[in-house]
Every structure is written in C-alpha cells, then in structure tokens.
Amino acid sequence: MIRNFRPLVQALGLAFGLSALAAPAGADPFVKCVQQQLTDLGYAAGQPDGRLTQQTKGAWQALRQAKAGTALLAALPPLSQKTAIHWCRELPALKTGLERHMPSAAPVRILADTPNVEKGIRQAYDKVLRFMDREYGIVLAGHIGIGAAGNTKDVQTYVRRLLRDMSSARFNPDASIAAHCNKPFGVAGAAYLKFMYICWDNPHEADNAWLKRSRKWLGMMMAHEYMHLVQAELGGARSEGFHSNSLRARMGPAWLVEGSAEVVAARFGKRALRLRAPGLAELHEWSLKSKKSLRGMRAHKTVSTSGDYDFAHYAVHILTRISGEEALFTFWRRLNAGQNWEQAFKGAFGVALAEFETQVMELRKRPGTARAYISKMRRKQS
Numbered sequence: 487m488i489r490n491f492r493p494l495v496q497a498l499g500l501a502f503g504l505s506a507l508a509a510p511a512g513a514d515p516f517v518k519c520v521q522q523q524l525t526d527l528g529y530a531a532g533q534p535d536g537r538l539t540q541q542t543k544g545a546w547q548a549l550r551q552a553k554a555g556t557a558l559l560a561a562l563p564p565l566s567q568k569t570a571i572h573w574c575r576e577l578p579a580l581k582t583g584l585e586r587h588m589p590s591a592a593p594v595r596i597l598a599d600t601p602n603v604e605k606g607i608r609q610a611y612d613k614v615l616r617f618m619d620r621e622y623g624i625v626l627a628g629h630i631g632i633g634a635a636g637n638t639k640d641v642q643t644y645v646r647r648l649l650r651d652m653s654s655a656r657f658n659p660d661a662s663i664a665a666h667c668n669k670p671f672g673v674a675g676a677a678y679l680k681f682m683y684i685c686w687d688n689p690h691e692a693d694n695a696w697l698k699r700s701r702k703w704l705g706m707m708m709a710h711e712y713m714h715l716v717q718a719e720l721g722g723a724r725s726e727g728f729h730s731n732s733l734r735a736r737m738g739p740a741w742l743v744e745g746s747a748e749v750v751a752a753r754f755g756k757r758a759l760r761l762r763a764p765g766l767a768e769l770h771e772w773s774l775k776s777k778k779s780l781r782g783m784r785a786h787k788t789v790s791t792s793g794d795y796d797f798a799h800y801a802v803h804i805l806t807r808i809s810g811e812e813a814l815f816t817f818w819r820r821l822n823a824g825q826n827w828e829q830a831f832k833g834a835f836g837v838a839l840a841e842f843e844t845q846v847m848e849l850r851k852r853p854g855t856a857r858a859y860i861s862k863m864r865r866k867q868s
Contacts (some may be wrong), residue, residue, distance in 0.1 A: 494789040513537060515589045516570035516627060522587040523577045524549060538567055544564045546573070553580065561823055566727045572822065575627035575719070589629040595652075595681075597644035599635035602692040606700050607634050607684070610767060617758050618712065622815060626719050631681035636692065638667040641685045655727065660751045660824045675707045677714035679724040684711070702759050709754035713747040720818035734786060736821055738830070738840070741783040744795055745802030746814045752799070753811070766856055769803055773798035780843040803845050804856055809835045 513536030521615055524531035524545045532541035545788035546565045553559050563569045578584040585591060594611055598604035611632065618624045631652055633644030638688055642660045649655065666674040667685035675684040684707055692700075718724045755761035764772070775793030780801055783789050789798050806814065813834045820830035831839040849856045 490794065512772070514567050514570060514680060515629075516574045517542070517567055518587065519574035519587045519627065520546070520565065520570050520577065521572065523584045525653060526584055526587075527577070527581060537782070538565070543594070553722065555616065556580070561819065563823065569722075571627050571725055572722075575625070585625060588625070588627045590626050592629055595629070595631040595648070597633045598635070600692045602694065602697045603634050603636070606692070606697050606704055607632055607708075609701075610704045611712075612860065613705060613758055614708045614712050615669050617709070617754050618716070621753065621757065621814065624716055624720075625832070626716060628680060628715075628724060630715060632866045633683040634682070634685070636686055638664055638685060639668055645681075645683050652680050663829045673703060673707060675711045677711040677718075679715075682711040682715065684708075694757050702755075702761065704752050705759050706755050706761075710747045710751040713750040714743070716815070717743060717746070717818050720815060720822060722822040735826070737786075737788055738817065738821060738827055739784040740786055740789045741780055741794075741798040741801060742817070742831075744789040745798030745800075748799035749806055764799075766800075766803065766807070766854075769796065769800040770850065770853060770856060773777040780846050781840070797850075799849075801842075803836050804846065804849070804860060805842070805859045808837075808867065837863065 488799060513782050516540050518534050518536035519541055521531040521534040521536075524542070525534070530541065531545040531547035531551050533839065543565065550559065556579075558579060559573075562572050562576060563574055574588055578588075594608070596604050596607050596611075598607055615625075627743055629652075631648040633641055633648055634639045635644065642663050645659050645663060649657075649659065662676070663683065663685070666676055673684070673686045675682060684704070715724075717737060720739055721736040721738065723733055726733045752763040756763040773793070773796050774793065776797035778788070778794060778797070780797070781796065783794060789795060802814070817830050817834035820833050821827075825833065828839050831837075831842070834840070837845075845859065849859060
C-alpha cells in the first residue's frame with residue numbers, strides 16, 4: 487500500500503505467473519545474452535543462437551576460472567538455461583557495454599488506453615529504472631510488459647494479450663484483475679513475474695491535467711510493483727514458471743515481500759519525487775491497525791489490508807535501519823543460491839526469522855522501544 491496516497495490506493499498485489507519467454511524450440515534469450523557477453527569478453531562462446539552448447543559451457547567455465555575472485559559471480563549457480571538470466575544480469579559488472587545484450591535493453595512494452603496514459607507510464611518506468619540503478623546498482627535482465635487503463639475491462643484485455651505474447655502459461659487473469667480494480671476511487675497494481683498492470687477508477691480520457699496529477703502516485707506505484715519484479719528475478723522465481731512448486735519458496739515471506747516494496751517506494755518518493763518518507767514512530771502508529779501477527783503474514787495473500795501493509799513496512803523499515811537496504815537484495819540472492827527462508831534471512835539480516843518476528847511483535851506493544859533495539863542489533867552486528 488502506498489501510504490502517501492492512502493485515499494487513492496486501495497489495493498496492491500503480487501500475482502505469480504508465467505514461464506519462459508516465447509522463443510524458437512531450444513532457444514533462450516538469456517542464453518543468447520550470455521553468449522554475446524562472453525564473446526565481448528574475449529571468450530569463444532560460439533554462435534549466439536540461444537542454445538546452451540558445449541562451446542558456450544566451455545567459454546563460461548573459462549570465464550568462471552579467470553574471475554574466481556569476483557564475489558558476485560562466485561555466488562551465482564552454475565550456468566544452465568534456467569540460470570542464464572542471472573549471468574546475463576551480472577556479467578555487465580565486468581565490462582561496460584555488456585548490458586546492451588540484455589533483453590531488458592529493448593524498450594518496455596506498454597499497453598495503455600490513451601496516449602497520455604502511455605506517456606505517464608513510460609515516464610514513471612524510466613524514472614524508477616534510473617533510481618534502482620543509481621541507488622542499488624540493480625538493472626534487471628528480463629524484458630517486461632505493462633498494462634494500464636482507467637477501467638477494468640481494458641486492463642483485462644491488456645493482461646491477456648501480454649500473457650499470450652510473453653508466456654506459454656495459460657490461465658484466465660480476469661477475476662484477479664477485477665478483484666483489484668473494481669474499487670471506487672481507487673488505484674491498484676499487481677506485478678507478475680514478467681509484467682505488471684496498473685488500474686484506477688477513472689473511465690474518462692486521461693488529459694494533460696491527469697498526466698500532471700498522476701506523476702506522484704503513478705511513480706510510487708511503479709516503484710512498489712517494480713520491486714516485486716526485482717524480487718522475482720533475483721530470487722529465481724521468474725525462472726520457475728507459474729505452476730512450479732518452488733515458486734513461493736523463491737519469493738519469501740509475504741510481509742517481507744510487501745514491506746520491502748514499501749520501503750523501496752518510500753525511498754523513491756523521497757529521492758525522485760521529493761515526498762516526505764514516514765519515520766519510525768509514524769510507521770509504528772500505522773502498524774497498530776493490523777490485527778495479524780508478523781508470522782501470520784508469511785503466506786501468499788496474507789498481507790491484505792492497509793494496516794497489514796503498514797505493519798510490513800514497519801518491520802522491514804526496522805530491518806533496513808539495522809542492516810541497510812542492500813540487505814534486502816542479499817536476501818533474494820541467497821534464495822536463488824538455494825537457501826531456505828530461514829537461512830537467507832539469517833545470512834542477510836544477522837537475526838533468525840522467527841526471532842525477529844517475535845521481537846517486532848513486542849516492539850509494537852511498547853512505543854518508543856524500536857530505536858533501542860535497532861541500536862542494540864547494530865552493535866551486535868558490528
């Protein structure tokens with residue numbers, strides 16, 4: 487939930503879906519990306535055809551041996567068709583210009599109901615991309631699509647088209663979209679593994695005045711939903727596909743998923759839009775509206791109310807005050823490396839998952855005690 491625009495924002499969701507991009511049999515856009523990057527680095531990866539050949543594997547093995555001391559590459563899983571997306575994303579750290587081979591280098595695909603909506607979406611998307619690169623060094627490898635409209639039926643049409651063109655997965659998203667978008671005076675968004683949609687209660691044509699008014703809330707919404715795409719790619723969920731049993735395991739606890747998106751959106755609002763970010767005391771007060779425990783918000787769709795989003799934001803705000811916001815991305819990288827939630831959480835934040843959940847519940851009971859806990863944990867970690 488975007489706290490700065492509570493009267494407008496009624497729902498935010500993370501929907502999971504989609505398998506590999508449509509491509510000729512045996513070809514993969516991320517394998518092709520790695521082949522091109524390896525060639526630019528001076529390794530004979532063979533024809534950049536998107537097929538993981540022995541020559542490509544040999545070039546990758548030679549690179550890995552030569553760059554064995556590079557921590558980020560050393561943490562990546564062995565190259566395969568499923569893991570090529572991660573090598574495609576991280577290899578540009580070795581040489582400027584390699585990012586041009588990433589599928590995400592192509593213009594984002596936007597389906598919108600008016601030219602002004604498309605313009606607004608593109609401006610918000612470009613601003614969020616620059617922010618994520620500048621603040622966190624995150625540039626996703628995967629190409630994405632965005633559907634946006636002021637009425638539910640158009641959004642449903644756009645999402646079905648994105649599903650058809652960008653995925654082999656087949657399911658009907660209409661009911662989920664209607665649940666998000668059919669709310670009076672609301673703004674809603676959801677991120678799938680490869681695309682997002684944004685909708686609002688305004689069936690009228692978006693004029694120039696709308697374009698100006700929408701800049702802030704659209705930017706905040708974009709930052710929140712884009713963070714979900716980051717989580718899906720870094721954690722490996724994007725590579726798993728919609729029907730994979732391991733999909734949920736690759737995303738993490740729902741409160742951490744949504745709370746992290748809230749934290750990133752708040753920073754984006756402050757840095758890019760000059761909005762005031764809520765402080766610890768304010769987040770504590772808002773979090774009290776949730777009737778759930780933090781542990782009770784681990785499962786998918788358990789973060790549902792405005793208070794739940796505020797509680798998740800409060801908890802993740804505490805985590806980042808202790809370990810820094812970079813630790814959020816470390817958590818999802820650890821999931822991709824094969825660690826479970828508890829292992830990844832302990833490794834990223836220096837505290838056990840269940841212990842932290844219990845501690846935050848105690849902090850909510852005693853206003854003003856969170857600062858002391860943060861200081862204590864900082865000393866412990868140092």
